[in-house]
Amino acid sequence: MILDLKHIYKDYQQDKLVVPVLKDISLQVEEGEYVAVMGPSGSGKTTLMNIIGCLDRPTSGTYELAGEDILKYKDKEMSNVRLRSIGFVFQSFHLLPRQSALENVALPLSYAGVKKRERRERAARALERVGLGDRLNFKPTQLSGGQKQRVAIARAMVNNPKLLLADEPTGALDSKSGKQIMELFAALHREGVTIVMITHDKAIASHAKRVVQIIDGEITEGSKEVQDA
Amino acid sequence: MLENIRLSFQGIWSHKMRSFLTMLGIIIGIAAIIAIVSTITGTNEQIKQNLIGAGDNNVNVQLYMGDSTYEIEYSGIPEGVPVITREVLEEIRGVEEVKDAALFVSRDTYNTIYHKNTGITGGKLYGVEKEYFDVCNYIVKSGRVFDDGDVSNFRKVAVLDEDSAETLFSGEDPVGKTIEILKEPYVVIGVVTKSSKFEPVINSMDDYYMYAQRSSGGVFVPYATWPGLYGYDEPQKLVLTVNNTEDMTAAGKKSADILNSYLSVTDNTIQYKAIDLLEQAKEIQELSRSTNTMLIWIAGISLLVGGIGVMNIMLVSVTERTQEIGLKKAIGARKSRILGQFLTEAAVLTSLGGLFGVIVGIILAEVISKLTGTLVAISAPAAVGAVVFSMIIGIVFGLLPSYKAANLNPIDALRHE
Ligand SMILES: Nc1ncnc2c1ncn2[C@@H]1O[C@H](COP(=O)(O)OP(=O)(O)OP(=O)(O)O)[C@@H](O)[C@H]1O
Ligand SMILES: [Mg+2]
Numbered sequence: 290m291i292l293d294l295k296h297i298y299k300d301y302q303q304d305k306l307v308v309p310v311l312k313d314i315s316l317q318v319e320e321g322e323y324v325a326v327m328g329p330s331g332s333g334k335t336t337l338m339n340i341i342g343c344l345d346r347p348t349s350g351t352y353e354l355a356g357e358d359i360l361k362y363k364d365k366e367m368s369n370v371r372l373r374s375i376g377f378v379f380q381s382f383h384l385l386p387r388q389s390a391l392e393n394v395a396l397p398l399s400y401a402g403v404k405k406r407e408r409r410e411r412a413a414r415a416l417e418r419v420g421l422g423d424r425l426n427f428k429p430t431q432l433s434g435g436q437k438q439r440v441a442i443a444r445a446m447v448n449n450p451k452l453l454l455a456d457e458p459t460g461a462l463d464s465k466s467g468k469q470i471m472e473l474f475a476a477l478h479r480e481g482v483t484i485v486m487i488t489h490d491k492a493i494a495s496h497a498k499r500v501v502q503i504i505d506g507e508i509t510e511g512s513k514e515v516q517d518a
Numbered sequence: 519m520l521e522n523i524r525l526s527f528q529g530i531w532s533h534k535m536r537s538f539l540t541m542l543g544i545i546i547g548i549a550a551i552i553a554i555v556s557t558i559t560g561t562n563e564q565i566k567q568n569l570i571g572a573g574d575n576n577v578n579v580q581l582y583m584g585d586s587t588y589e590i591e592y593s594g595i596p597e598g599v600p601v602i603t604r605e606v607l608e609e610i611r612g613v614e615e616v617k618d619a620a621l622f623v624s625r626d627t628y629n630t631i632y633h634k635n636t637g638i639t640g641g642k643l644y645g646v647e648k649e650y651f652d653v654c655n656y657i658v659k660s661g662r663v664f665d666d667g668d669v670s671n672f673r674k675v676a677v678l679d680e681d682s683a684e685t686l687f688s689g690e691d692p693v694g695k696t697i698e699i700l701k702e703p704y705v706v707i708g709v710v711t712k713s714s715k716f717e718p719v720i721n722s723m724d725d726y727y728m729y730a731q732r733s734s735g736g737v738f739v740p741y742a743t744w745p746g747l748y749g750y751d752e753p754q755k756l757v758l759t760v761n762n763t764e765d766m767t768a769a770g771k772k773s774a775d776i777l778n779s780y781l782s783v784t785d786n787t788i789q790y791k792a793i794d795l796l797e798q799a800k801e802i803q804e805l806s807r808s809t810n811t812m813l814i815w816i817a818g819i820s821l822l823v824g825g826i827g828v829m830n831i832m833l834v835s836v837t838e839r840t841q842e843i844g845l846k847k848a849i850g851a852r853k854s855r856i857l858g859q860f861l862t863e864a865a866v867l868t869s870l871g872g873l874f875g876v877i878v879g880i881i882l883a884e885v886i887s888k889l890t891g892t893l894v895a896i897s898a899p900a901a902v903g904a905v906v907f908s909m910i911i912g913i914v915f916g917l918l919p920s921y922k923a924a925n926l927n928p929i930d931a932l933r934h935e
Binding site: 339342344345364365368369371372373377379383385387396397399400401444445448 | 853928
């Protein structure tokens with residue numbers, strides 16, 4: 290089991306008011322699964338993903354990533370987990386605007402201490418894998434939305450993480466680019482990457498093998514398998 | 519690290535105007551410091567050269583009473599001051615720093631030396647041994663200096679320096695002519711000049727009497743004939759020459775100590791002392807240094823303001839780049855990495871400012887030099903130091919913004935629009 294969350298609560302402190310956002314979330318994900326997380330806006334999807342992605346800590350509950358009790362880790366170890374085990378894809382891409390596609394993709398490699406030469410090679414290969422082998426030196430502003438998201442996916446995957454977390458990866462894209470992204474995810478899924486993807490879109494969610502519904506901070510449709518289309 | 523520096527340049531270049539304005543405080547501060555330091559160093563060098571006389575390296579040792587030279591006119595040679603013998607002179611010549619030494623006597627002259635109706639009003643009369651001219655680096659311009667015959671025969675011959683020759687003979691060749699010293703006729707046998715010309719530019723201290731004595735003209739007669747002019751009661755003086763300018767103080771002190779060891783005076787304020795030009799030069803340097811300390815302070819404040827400007831812009835930059843920082847942290851950058859990035863950027867920014875500052879400062883110093891005619895000495899260590907110092911300013915004032923950046927919460931940072 291790659292993800293094992295039990296009784297996760299997350300409260301936010303709003304002035305003197307405690308706002309509960311996640312309420313008793315338990316979620317298990319097996320290695321190689323492809324899970325979509327759906328739910329209305331404000332239901333706590335991103336909050337959950339931040340916890341899964343080791344960007345945030347729950348108020349209470351336990352979380353094991355690949356059998357490791359992540360919550361006892363310190364900041365430094367957390368960033369190492371993010372670097373090696375998790376790839377992030379965001380709705381708004383979050384590419385560094387002044388850096389080329391290649392440099393953007395190579396960024397996590399430099400944090401991992403990979404030598405410059407190897408960085409370039411591996412980043413180039415990752416970009417080829419997402420179909421951007423001919424756009425290595427393009428700046429984000431010279432790329433379409435779909436291409437930007439593919440650069441972001443290449444960046445997420447360049448350190449070969451076991452887990453890919455995507456927060457509305459197609460939210461800012463037209464349906465055609467969105468479909469291309471879904472094809473890429475399917476390919477990654479076939480390669481054995483575990484994917485957890487947040488989406489609003491039923492059609493997009495249907496690409497996943499399993500859909501988790503969150504409403505008002507609670508999982509309502511836990512481990513219901515989706516029929517293969 | 520190299521990567522960070524490259525990225526910093528990229529960042530600075532993409533905000534050219536802002537970066538330049540940020541650097542301006544540093545540029546002005548460093549430029550001011552470099553200009554001031556160059557001018558101080560140049561002025562000091564000039565003072566030293568002027569006061570000591572380049573390559574002259576002479577030290578005078580004479581009898582003092584308290585803080586002023588012993589004046590024979592008032593009381594004669596004091597009890598317990600023996601004649602300095604040849605043996606004592608040899609002992610002084612044996613001092614490590616001393617290259618050569620000669621004894622002489624001298625008096626200021628007020629209308630005592632004439633050629634026809636022309637007199638020297640404020641000159642100096644010297645009674646010297648024949649080695650004196652060598653020790654003092656005089657070179658013979660015309661005629662000759664004293665020889666053994668002049669001394670042993672008590673010949674009434676005189677040597678003029680250029681100034682007295684000019685005063686008495688105004689362009690005519692004095693050799694062979696007769697002058698009158700205290701009503702005694704002396705035949706001029708030669709004219710001498712200093713091998714290095716002494717031309718002070720700075721007139722900031724009354725200690726220039728040395729210069730005044732030299733320039734108003736000197737007349738030299740053999741020491742042997744001195745008693746014929748003034749009688750025997752004349753305290754001897756000593757002139758030394760040293761190899762290194764830096765040795766002047768030591769040589770003067772050691773020689774004075776030797777002379778003092780033979781004194782048996784009751785009034786112990788009567789002592790031989792060296793007229794320490796090096797010390798005087800240092801005093802003048804101190805003086806110019808203290809006036810410039812204020813300027814350095816002003817430059818320092820400008821650097822402080824510049825540093826605060828850098829801090830301010832770095833804080834703006836951190837806010838602007840919140841998303842970038844959040845992203846970097848999300849994909850695995852450690853705090854130290856972010857800290858390093860921003861510190862490098864601040865350091866590169868201020869180092870660049872420092873570099874420009876040095877260039878502007880050098881130009882400024884050259885302009886000052888052209889305008890005021892003073893010497894400037896641009897020192898490489900000062901330039902390098904200035905750039906390093908600017909870098910340190912960047913690191914110090916970049917610390918707060920960088921720390922802020924490194925501790926941003928990645929979630930808030932990613933959410934930031
Ligand atoms: N830092 C915070 N402080 C206070 N409340 C917060 C904070 N972050 C999130 N929230 C609240 O938590 C709730 C869930 O937010 P979250 O971003 O997880 O929703 P979401 O399901 O991702 O919504 P969307 O689909 O619009 O992205 C919201 O009501 C939000 O206002
Ligand atoms: Mg969200």
